[in-house]
Amino acid sequence: MRAYSLYLFRRLTQFVLVVFIGMNIAYAVTHSTPIDPVEQTISAATSFGSTSPDVIAKMRQSLRELYGLQGSPWQQYAAFWKRVAAGDFGPSLSAFPTPVSELIARAIPWTAGLLTVSTLLSWALGNLLGGLAGYYRQSSLLRVAGVVAMGLHPIPYYIVAFALLIVFGFVWPVLPITGGAEMNLAPGFGIAFVESVVVHSILPVASLVLVGLGGWFMGMRSLVSNIVSEDYVIYAELAGVDRRRILISYVMRNALVPQVTGLAMSLGAIFNGAIITEQVFGYPGIGSLLVGAVHAGDYSLLLGITAVSIVAVSAAVLLIDLLYPLLDPRVKIG
Amino acid sequence: MFKILRDLLRYNREFAAGVALLGVVILIGAASFFSPYPAADSFVVPPDLAPSWPHILGTTSRGQDVFWQLAFAIRNTLLFGFSVAILSRLISLVVGLVAGYASGIVDRVLMSITDSFIVIPLFPILVMFYFVMRERMSWAWLALAMAAFGWAYDARLIRSVALSLRTREFTQTSIFSGMSMRQILVEEHLPYVLPIVFSTTMNNINWSIGLEVTLSVLGFTNVDTPTIGMMIYWANQHTALVAGVWWWIAFPVALVVITFIGLFLLAVSMNEYIDPRSRLARMGE
Numbered sequence: 001m002r003a004y005s006l007y008l009f010r011r012l013t014q015f016v017l018v019v020f021i022g023m024n025i026a027y028a029v030t031h032s033t034p035i036d037p038v039e040q041t042i043s044a045a046t047s048f049g050s051t052s053p054d055v056i057a058k059m060r061q062s063l064r065e066l067y068g069l070q071g072s073p074w075q076q077y078a079a080f081w082k083r084v085a086a087g088d089f090g091p092s093l094s095a096f097p098t099p100v101s102e103l104i105a106r107a108i109p110w111t112a113g114l115l116t117v118s119t120l121l122s123w124a125l126g127n128l129l130g131g132l133a134g135y136y137r138q139s140s141l142l143r144v145a146g147v148v149a150m151g152l153h154p155i156p157y158y159i160v161a162f163a164l165l166i167v168f169g170f171v172w173p174v175l176p177i178t179g180g181a182e183m184n185l186a187p188g189f190g191i192a193f194v195e196s197v198v199v200h201s202i203l204p205v206a207s208l209v210l211v212g213l214g215g216w217f218m219g220m221r222s223l224v225s226n227i228v229s230e231d232y233v234i235y236a237e238l239a240g241v242d243r244r245r246i247l248i249s250y251v252m253r254n255a256l257v258p259q260v261t262g263l264a265m266s267l268g269a270i271f272n273g274a275i276i277t278e279q280v281f282g283y284p285g286i287g288s289l290l291v292g293a294v295h296a297g298d299y300s301l302l303l304g305i306t307a308v309s310i311v312a313v314s315a316a317v318l319l320i321d322l323l324y325p326l327l328d329p330r331v332k333i334g
Numbered sequence: 335m336f337k338i339l340r341d342l343l344r345y346n347r348e349f350a351a352g353v354a355l356l357g358v359v360i361l362i363g364a365a366s367f368f369s370p371y372p373a374a375d376s377f378v379v380p381p382d383l384a385p386s387w388p389h390i391l392g393t394t395s396r397g398q399d400v401f402w403q404l405a406f407a408i409r410n411t412l413l414f415g416f417s418v419a420i421l422s423r424l425i426s427l428v429v430g431l432v433a434g435y436a437s438g439i440v441d442r443v444l445m446s447i448t449d450s451f452i453v454i455p456l457f458p459i460l461v462m463f464y465f466v467m468r469e470r471m472s473w474a475w476l477a478l479a480m481a482a483f484g485w486a487y488d489a490r491l492i493r494s495v496a497l498s499l500r501t502r503e504f505t506q507t508s509i510f511s512g513m514s515m516r517q518i519l520v521e522e523h524l525p526y527v528l529p530i531v532f533s534t535t536m537n538n539i540n541w542s543i544g545l546e547v548t549l550s551v552l553g554f555t556n557v558d559t560p561t562i563g564m565m566i567y568w569a570n571q572h573t574a575l576v577a578g579v580w581w582w583i584a585f586p587v588a589l590v591v592i593t594f595i596g597l598f599l600l601a602v603s604m605n606e607y608i609d610p611r612s613r614l615a616r617m618g619e
Contacts, residue, residue: 154598156544
């Protein structure tokens with residue numbers, strides 16, 4: 001039990017460290033630029049017409065407070081953390097006066113749903129196929145599957161998503177290519193709405209799964225082909241254990257452990273991919289919000305999204321780490 | 335060294351295919367030095383011409399020859415990938431070798447930081463970086479920013495090799511013969527990890543080019559430097575697909591996919607070469 005609590009303590013420390021480093025980078029990026037963000041926003045706002053100097057001064061004052069440029073560097077730093085801890089990033093500049101937190105809360109379910117489904121799907125599918133391909137090396141069908149998965153793997157998300165968009169949007173338009181659901185439906189758990197959400201998510205999920213599959217496939221295949229030559233597997237084979245049972249509980253079970261670690265390590269990258277997918281398919285999640293924030297020059301929304309995504313990704317990693325002992329009992333015993 | 339390369343070319347189909355694909359890509363990039371038109375000029379040729387002689391890949395709606403534009407773009411994109419890879423390799427080598435050799439508390443601290451860098455979602459931070467830099471966001475700044483993030487995963491890999499090198503006899507011998515830590519790391523351990531560094535370099539170039547293309551396509555980089563992503567960005571701005579100017583998008587996409595597959599094949603074949611188990615399996619075939 002002591003080993004387990006030590007493990008928990010280490011994971012929690014890691015979680016705190018990730019958030020701490022991430023937030024500091026975000027802070028450093030926004031505060032170490034040669035450009036004054038306040039003057040930039042003001043010049044962007046005033047370029048469309050003449051504004052009285054009085055109004056500009058007021059604007060400058062409120063922006064300075066918002067950007068946290070008041071006081072000494074230490075005070076600025078403390079004020080930044082106070083905002084982060086409270087989850088309060090002020091009102092959005094582009095959707096004034098809606099608070100940033102409300103905009104993000106509205107977008108999160110879409111991204112979380114899209115990510116959970118596509119990550120689990122590509123992870124499960126990639127590991128299953130990879131395990132089979134590593135174990136049944138002679139199967140030509142699995143070899144073809146391997147070539148396809150590996151061929152898609154190095155192509156960036158954007159290009160795969162774009163190809164799907166062209167194929168299903170222009171060449172053979174059977175699936176909706178933009179949005180999260182039909183516009184005229186009220187959100188809720190009605191059948192029509194859920195069905196619409198599912199249909200709209202097919203292409204984004206498919207693009208993420210297609211690209212994500214190859215990595216898991218290759219990892220699992222090489223893990224399995226190493227485990228297959230272990231003594232205990234050969235012994236089980238000689239003892240006449242059912243081949244399917246060998247594959248599932250002797251080989252795959254052991255190969256899954258590093259794959260779960262891999263899943264935790266790659267969550268940040270998966271999140272990056274989801275942002276692009278959302279942008280391509282016009283999905284109303286965090287990614288679209290982020291891109292919109294940049295185009296609208298909405299600094300507070302941008303900072304809020306960055307902070308929330310750092311916390312969310314590291315929390316997801318922590319969750320995987322906490323479930324890890326279920327799979328690898330050695331962690332519990334120590 | 336040359337013998338290894340020659341044998342790889344002869345016996346490893348993936349390696350040969352990767353070298354061939356990359357060769358084509360680099361040739362196209364090198365062609366940019368002979369371009370009849372400057373990279374940034376527009377309306378130097380009639381716009382919207384379909385692929386035909388003398389504009390073999392057609393012309394864009396901005397009056398640029400797609401082939402020459404592509405040559406500039408792939409050159410910049412490759413240069414970008416290489417600079418990010420080299421810079422981030424330096425960091426990952428230092429962190430990985432030191433953590434593996436020093437072990438103990440130094441190792442634990444360095445690896446916690448590394449793990450944090452692996453997990454932190456990079457995209458929002460890069461977008462934020464663009465947001466504050468705006469016009470000053472140049473190719474070099476982006477390369478620096480991405481190198482600052484791209485080292486972590488490979489540092490972990492290098493450290494795992496360095497950990498096992500530490501317990502080898504020659505490390506003990508070096509310590510007893512009075513070599514400093516820096517000497518041991520550079521002269522004794524570095525040669526052992528170089529093959530891995532090479533294979534991770536390919537993956538890292540892929541990763542950085544992929545992110546650069548994505549950022550450019552969304553318009554989050556300097557729009558004046560021609561890169562593959564920038565070409566796609568301008569094509570999208572002119573709604574090239576709807577207007578039927580498909581060659582403006584199809585050729586950059588095809589070329590970047592060729593680059594990706596070439597680099598990926600090189601990385602895979604290097605991994606196979608490094609892993610003695612798969613080398614044995616190959617000999618058994």
